[in-house]
Amino acid sequence: xxxxxxxxxxxxxxxxxxxxxxxxxxxxxxxxxxxxxxxxxxxxxxxxxxxxxxxxxxxxxxxxxxxxxxxxxxxxxxxxxxxxxxxxxxxxxxxxxxxxxxxxxxxxxxxxxxxxxxxxxxxxxxxxxxxxxxxxxxxxxxxxxxxxxxxxxxxxxxxxxxxxxxxxxxxxxxxxxxxxxxxxxxxxxxxxxxxxxx
Amino acid sequence: xxxxxxxxxxxxxxxxxxxxxxxxxxxxxxxxxxxxxxxxxxxxxxxxxxxxxxxxxxxxxxxxxxxxxxxxxxxxxxxxxxxxxxxxxxxxxxxxxxxxxxxxxxxxxxxxxxxxxxxxxxxxxxxxxxxxxxxxxxxxxxxxxxxxxxxxxxxxxxxxxxxxxxxxxxxxxxxxxxxxxxxxxxxxxxxxxxxxxx
DNA sequence: GTCTATATCTCGATAGAC
DNA sequence: GTCTATCGAGATATAGAC
Numbered sequence: 366x367x368x369x370x371x372x373x374x375x376x377x378x379x380x381x382x383x384x385x386x387x388x389x390x391x392x393x394x395x396x397x398x399x400x401x402x403x404x405x406x407x408x409x410x411x412x413x414x415x416x417x418x419x420x421x422x423x424x425x426x427x428x429x430x431x432x433x434x435x436x437x438x439x440x441x442x443x444x445x446x447x448x449x450x451x452x453x454x455x456x457x458x459x460x461x462x463x464x465x466x467x468x469x470x471x472x473x474x475x476x477x478x479x480x481x482x483x484x485x486x487x488x489x490x491x492x493x494x495x496x497x498x499x500x501x502x503x504x505x506x507x508x509x510x511x512x513x514x515x516x517x518x519x520x521x522x523x524x525x526x527x528x529x530x531x532x533x534x535x536x537x538x539x540x541x542x543x544x545x546x547x548x549x550x551x552x553x554x555x556x557x558x559x560x561x562x563x
Numbered sequence: 564x565x566x567x568x569x570x571x572x573x574x575x576x577x578x579x580x581x582x583x584x585x586x587x588x589x590x591x592x593x594x595x596x597x598x599x600x601x602x603x604x605x606x607x608x609x610x611x612x613x614x615x616x617x618x619x620x621x622x623x624x625x626x627x628x629x630x631x632x633x634x635x636x637x638x639x640x641x642x643x644x645x646x647x648x649x650x651x652x653x654x655x656x657x658x659x660x661x662x663x664x665x666x667x668x669x670x671x672x673x674x675x676x677x678x679x680x681x682x683x684x685x686x687x688x689x690x691x692x693x694x695x696x697x698x699x700x701x702x703x704x705x706x707x708x709x710x711x712x713x714x715x716x717x718x719x720x721x722x723x724x725x726x727x728x729x730x731x732x733x734x735x736x737x738x739x740x741x742x743x744x745x746x747x748x749x750x751x752x753x754x755x756x757x758x759x760x761x
Numbered sequence: 762g763t764c765t766a767t768a769t770c771t772c773g774a775t776a777g778a779c
Numbered sequence: 780g781t782c783t784a785t786c787g788a789g790a791t792a793t794a795g796a797c
Contacts, residue, residue, distance in 0.1 A: 378762080393678065396594035399790060413763050415792070477675065481595065518741065520734075521749045528730035529723040536722050543716065551719045559756040576780080598773060610775075611781050619773065 379417040381407050386424050391470035395425055395481040425478060426486045432471040433493040439464045440500050450508030451561065455553045457501060461530050462549040469534035476531055498523060505560075514560045526556055577615040579605050584622050589668035593623055593679040623676060624684045630669040631691040637662045638698050648706030649759065653751045655699060659728050660747040667732035674729055696721060703758075712758045724754055 376384075385406040389398040400421055404411040418424040443460030444453055465472045479487060502523055508514035529552055537548060574582075583604040587596040598619055602609040616622040641658030642651055663670045677685060700721055706712035727750055735746060 394592060394594055396592055397679065400792085401789080409762095410764060411791090412765085412793075416762055421791070480591070517753065518745075518749050521741070521746060522753060524730055524734050525727040525750060525753055528726045532722055532726035536718075543719070547716075548719060551716050552723060555715065555720060555723055555754070555758070559753040597771075599771080607780095608782060609773085610783085613774070614780055 378407070378409070378413075382414060382417055382424070383427065387428055387470045387474065390425070390428070390474050390478070395421075395474075395478045422483060422486070425474075425481060426490075428471060429475045429478065429482070429490050430493075432468065432475045433490060433497070435468070436461075436464055436472070436475075437493065437497050437500075440497060444500055444504065450504050450511060450513055451557060453504050454501075454508070454557065457504065458526070458530065458553045458556065459546070459549040462533055462552065463545060465531060466534050466537060466545050472531065473534065498527070501526065508560075517560055522556075522560065529556070576605070576607070576611075580612060580615055580622070581625065585626055585668045585672065588623070588626070588672050588676070593619075593672075593676045620681060620684070623672075623679060624688075626669060627673045627676065627680070627688050628691075630666065630673045631688060631695070633666070634659075634662055634670070634673075635691065635695050635698075638695060642698055642702065648702050648709060648711055649755060651702045652699075652706070652755065655702065656724070656728065656751045656754065657744070657747040660731055660750065661743060663729060664732050664735060664743050670729065671732065696725070699724065706758075715758055720754075720758060727754070 382403060385403050386398070389402050389406060392398075393402075400411050400414055403424075404414050407414075414424075418427065439460050440457060443456045446453060446456050448456070475490070479490060482490060502519060505514060505519055505522065509516060509519070533548060533552075537543075537545065539545070543551070580601060583601050584596070587600050587604060590596075591600075598612055599609050601622075602612050605612075612622075616625065637658050638655060641654045644651060644654050646654070673688070677688060680688060700717060703712060703717055703720065707714060707717070731746060731750075735741075735743065737743070741749070
């Protein structure tokens with residue numbers, strides 16, 4: 366996985382292809398991005414791409430798979446803190462907001478291009494998505510059984526939470542009025558003070 | 564605009580094209596849908612499409628424009644009720660949830676294919692989107708100035724609300740545990756009890 | 762590991778008959 | 780208003796030299 370937005374030239378070619386594909390597929394979608402586009406963005410010939418990725422489909426899967434792995438690893442760390450369900454949830458939300466903002470393009474692709482995956486690969490991504498969701502569900506149900514959260518419908522709450530957070534990169538402007546941390550806080554309040562029993 | 568999911572054959576051809584395009588673009592996206600796909604779904608030749616729509620782009624714009632007009636008309640009715648800001652907001656949320664669930668495919672396209680529009684047409688849709696958002700913003704700010712809602716960041720709250728509701732059709736199953744009305748209610752609670760001053 | 766060249770296919774759109 | 784036929788461009792992917 367390419368970690369930094371470095372000046373690019375000295376990265377391995379496969380990473381530069383990966384990065385270019387992320388940018389282009391974020392802007393134009395999977396079907397709106399051609400392998401020619403990717404190649405010319407990297408500065409190589411189209412046929413050279415196929416030395417690093419066997420197909421356009423494999424390139425998409427690589428992006429989505431990597432992103433899910435990173436996302437899950439991130440969430441595990443966030444939930445590993447000591448604290449109440451409320452504190453854990455805030456930690457998880459903040460981690461999710463930050464990861465989505467910092468990896469805006471990859472996450473958008475991962476959220477929106479599921480339908481562009483072949484059935485077999487789609488299954489793998491959906492499974493990881495379920496794993497991720499289960500991490501949040503566990504905390505919410507924990508808080509409910511401890512009486513700290515009201516008995517809202519957990520599935521609705523989870524879906525609402527994920528959609529709220531995943532939309533952040535679509536409208537968040539780093540140069541704007543709010544910092545990313547305040548956004549995470551606003552969303553946590555919005556979510557929790559509807560969930561927490563007063 | 565095609566209003567009913569009729570047995571299709573006796574609808575005007577332009578409506579049948581419209582409907583077929585909605586289904587296909589919902590499933591595969593704008594770039595993933597070819598005019599050949601649309602034509603064969605309707606049962607006519609591809610060249611016949613161009614008698615009804617001058618281009619694929621015009622077909623997409625027609626869908627998004629129609630959907631925004633319907634959405635706004637719907638919201639105006641919902642907000643026209645007598646009542647407190649809280650009641651108006653619940654009415655607006657319920658209307659939005661219902662409209663999105665009933666027009667799932669059109670709304671998904673309208674939400675996700677903005678980037679596939681040419682600049683000029685995109686401007687028109689964005690303007691209508693802003694109009695729609697302003698309807699909700701007015702009620703929230705009204706409630707804030709009346710002291711019924713706390714001073715949450717209105718833009719964050721709006722973005723969170725729209726993303727929550729727009730995601731409903733993606734996971735809602737009519738055959739499932741919850742009715743659409745209970746989903747609208749869950750979401751209203753989730754949103755309002757984080758917004759309302761206790 | 763990158764190149765040139767190309768095979769094969771599908772795309773959006775048009776011409777013109779009926 | 781729908782048809783047959785086709786244009787020209789651009790798509791994914793491969794072959795084979797270096």
